[in-house]
Amino acid sequence: MSDECYDVAIIGAGATGAAVARRLAAYELRVVLLEKCVDVCFGVSKANSGIIHAGFHHPVTSLKARLEIRGNLMFEQLHHELGFPFKRVGILVAAFSEEEMKTVQRLYQQGMANGVPRLEICSSERMRLLEPKLNPDVVGGLYAPTGGIIEPYRYVFALVENAQRNGVTLKTEFEVAEARHDGDAYTILSRRGDRIRAVRVVNAAGLYADEVSRIFGGEEFKIIPRKGEEFLLERNAAGLPRQVIFPVPGRHTKGILVIPTVEGTMMVGPTATEVEDKEDRATTAEHLEMVFAQAVQMVPVISRREIITSFSGSRPVLEGNDFFIDISKKAPHFIQAAGIQSPGLTASPAVAEYIKDLLKQDGLALVEKSAFDPTLPPVPRVREMSTAQLAAMAAQDPRYGHIACRCETVSEAEIVEAIRRGHATLDGIKFYTRAGMGRCQGGFCTYKVLKIIARETGLPMEAITKRGDGSYVLSHRIAPDMLAGEVGHA
């Protein structure tokens, strides 16, 4: 039996791969999206800060600056079509010395050259008017009203769902192990022994883009993981700002930011440390100290008492710091999308457009699909309903009336919906619904979510994982002879 053959295989279901999949879904093509993890958005994109950058941080000569600006402008339409939360809250860069104001001037010039709309330099007074929580020592700064915030996983989930609804195949737990080109197409083997064929391949493998390139015989390069640690603070945190607040940037990073999330929590971070291990997800006490010291410098009312969790992720950095998006000069019909670090999320819709053009240049015939539907039906969420809407929904389906996650107000119905859409791990459900993402961090809802997963999937409780692989949650059932209560022993 011949293997299924796709026109395009996209490796990696993060923001880049998902955006490419959704873009290609508009054409008469057989497209497969391959993801090594158990769910999409489980790699680099999971730990993204969710900022839609305005486009003043990078020089006009860089590819990333061009794609950043273009991507930024595409988010309104995507938000309307796909329904993920998006707010243009604006970005402030706060300067605390005249020296820093010189950098602000440079950023302003750079932003103007890049074509950032409505960029302005602000006095100290205007900065404090825009953001009353800023340290009054602020000397002035930059204001970019076009900056915004999204929830990265909701964005990626929406892109993938929309791609799937328009015919794209998603294969999770497909970690590319081997690839051979036989003149017509690639045969791609997964680590678990699955096999597919594809004529063209897009390498959007994030931290592993170097390894994937090697497997396909593409360019040799090295992805350097640059780890960022971030801290999440609860809803209604005292320091919750109106805009995203940046310090004046250092040479390589944008510095420690104070970020209002689109769902009403806030984040501080990220750090930037180059690490050896691509899977290094550890946070450290030193960085927590550093992050808070710097965040409090900008917004003094930020309180450490309000931290609910910390996390880290690594940016896939290439030497030279720019994106590497091009048709491979070594591997046939192989498109590289490597080094997509910040502002990769912002740029992703423009990256997808760019890659679509490269595929065309490589000879791919693009015939528009008349049935392409760019929209997604909204997923009902109790958190977003009025009392009257909730009453109507709960009357129709009582599971909307059962609030399983009290901190983020997530109903049983939403969890069931997430599972039906393929998110059947604790983390998958958390990212899809926010159950377990709030102040108690799953202390109250974890057992409820486990029971709903077991009921809906038929999995035994011990087989449910946090995020696939060996991340089981429960070790085993209590042996019957140990079921006796405590009183007998005491």
Place this chain on the structure above:
Amino acid sequence: MRERQYDAVVIGGGAAGMAAALRITGAGYATAIVEREEGLGGILMQCIHNGFGLHRFKEELTGPEFAERLIEQVNTSKIDVFLKTTVMEITPDKDSRKLVVCGPDTGVMQLNARAVVLAMGCRERNRGNLGIPGTRPSGIFTAGLAQRLINIEGYVPGRRVVIIGSGDIGLIMARRLHWVGAEVLGVVEILPYPSGITRNIVQCLQDFHIPLYLSHVVTRIDGRDRVEGVEVAPLENGAPDKSRAFPIACDTVLLSVGLIPENELSQHAGVRIGHDTGGPVVDARLMTNLEGVFACGNVLHVHDLVDWVAEEAERCGDGVVAYLEAGAVPMKQGAVTPGANVKYVVPHHYLPGQDAHFSLRALIVKDRAELLVRRAGSVIKRRVLRHVKPAEMIYFKISGEELPPSPAREAPASLEIAVE
């Protein structure tokens, strides 16, 4: 939307909510309890160990047995109980409080009540709140969640366990895990003394030879998919001494590092929260700054014994009854403030001429300490305490005679309560 009228609606059907509701219904007022779980009893239902009720019932009961005594009374009373029902919002008005509630059986409903009792209990402090560094694998649980998984759901979370924090739930869980066949490799406590009560140190750790590392911290959690181990270091001058750090291989980490009153609903309604208790600031009758909204139990401040929760809740119920009969307290109340070595005192006010019950937490560990109540600078009451420590709440009563009214038109002098 359907509407129901009550004199009082109690939010939370645990020990506090039931005890308060029983008191209010006992005075003849129409009362409802709104409980989000499937049954009454609250967290007691998963506390299957014994040691409850020694003060209240003069016998040793398990958590469910203690709860059952209250549940039976609720079931034979006129109290309306809404189970599997979550309060979405409280809107305070001048004359009544409106609560929007929702549940799979009840749908969405509005309950109108002259008085509301907040009795939502508390949540567990988690890893993020502490900023414990390391990776984020599966296998990290708060002790209460692990207790639920074992005692109600029937599953063991892991085989080799390290417990962070020596709070009572953690100690109880050390023994429980041992009994279900898991190996408890140690309890790591940052303080130089245990956070749990002495009885639990002896009966849950010492009796099973489980090591207790005092003045130690977990400096790192390791593991990619599942917990693989922790690094533990002794504290030296308040900072972890990395040179003496040692690893413990384990697959599970339990956290028993304190409780936080669950006041998001209260805060949203406009209830003022005290910094040191994490609960509402209340007057002598346990009424919050919002008229007709009262609070008791662990939502007010974290208790260490359920017996005291129930007792406080009954006083709260009495406060509600007095309010329903005569409205808010007409006379001026005196402030109660923490003095030396005291973290907080609840309630935050007293009524001159009336008996007052106070709960307080010390900030020090000391033998033969003295409790001192000062009013306008002079000591009006002294009591010798055999042993004080932050983990054990101090309760005391001052009679109305000891709190005479101030001269007319003067605000009552404030009380300062110290442990010296």
